[in-house]
Amino acid sequence: MFRTISIFGGGSTGHAAAAYFTLKGFEITLCDNEEFAHRFQAIRDSGGILLRGKERGFAPIHRVTHDFAAAAASGDLLIISVVACRHEEIARLIAPHLHDGQHILISPGNLGSFVFRKVFAELGVTADVTLAELEGNLFPARLTGGAEATVGMPFRAKSFAALPASDNQRVIDAYAGCIEMAPCVNVFDCAINSNNFVTHLGATILSACSIDQKGSKFNLFTDGLTPASIRLAELASEERRRVIAAMGYEEHSDPMIHMNRLLDPEHNPQLDVFLTLDGPYDTAHRYLTEDGLCAGAFAVSVARRLGVSVPLLEALVVMAGQLNGQDYLAHGRTLENLGYPPNLSLPQIIETL
Helix, strand or coil: CCCEEEEECCCHHHHHHHHHHHHCCCEEEEECCHHHHHHHHHHHHHCCEEEEECCCEEECCCEEECCHHHHHHHCCEEEECCCHHHHHHHHHHHHHHCCCCCEEEECCCCCHHHHHHHHHHHHCCCCCCEEEEECCCCCCEEEEECCEEEECCCCCCEEEEECCHHHHHHHHHHCCCCCCEEECCCHHHHHHCCCHHHHHHHHHHHCHHHHHHHHHHCEHHHHHCCHHHHHHHHHHHHHHHHHHHHHCCCCCCCHHHHHHHHHCHHHCHHHHHHHHCCECCCCCCHHHHCCHHHHHHHHHHHHHHHCCCCHHHHHHHHHHHHHCCCCHHHHCCCCCCCCCCCCCCHHHHHCCC
8 A cells, every 4th residue: 555645735625635644644745836835834833734623633744845856756646736727837847757656636626637648748758657536625624724724524435537547446546545436437527526616606606795895704605605596506506417417427416415404504513614614705716716617617518519508507607707807618628628629529539538
């Protein structure tokens, strides 16, 4: 079983993952650029990371560093836990230092495997490594203090897909004893079943005025989940379900179960930590910039290719982009931008996965 893990990402997921896997007995390197120097210094000053919420403990992290070369070369397992807009940056930084037998996992996936594959091909990477991505994130987490992360749910088995899918078993074997991995059919099955774009887009857009007013005091799970936003998510979920069926896949989970439970915290005390997970503070938050640009744009492009009507999902992706001055359907992770021109049918595309 592999014992060394390098985690790239100085945000809440990176902190939570570094602490969690340290407590499980793995040797962890946490790496990011100089922008995160103050956070890394807090870890050094504290002697580790305090993990709170549904996973708890104090973890003395083996190494925190800005040295991407050393971090990339030293890890058997490389976990990428940055926002999607940084995927290309991280891919370029680690590519020259990869070696045979390593395993790269993107959390959350958001079709980032295509970005890494393209960069590796451009830079001539020949190392025999696997490339995989998670359906969701490792943790719903927030930084709640210096060297402190709070997670909203206990760690559990993760749905994933490798690119190509023929590497799925290699990935399962590599993460045995670290993460219980449940394979999706392929990365498209993984991406379309990500619940975040269903649960985040509508609620965040409807809450834009409140977010502007409250700023750092806004909490989507207490301020933004209302009967109106729940209804919008239900309609978006129904549209996504039609796309999943047209693709020939199955829906992995119903996102409305979780949202309705959050709407009734009195009878769902197991979700109490979510009430403390604040944000988004502005509309440039990943709930729009990531979920709209990635899985949301992908879902709409697939629906168009298959002739499935998804007017609400399309409107939400367009609005998310307009709130941030961008055209997510033009520049997001659509089939076309992933390298599949309009003359290719979805079955032809899937054969390449």
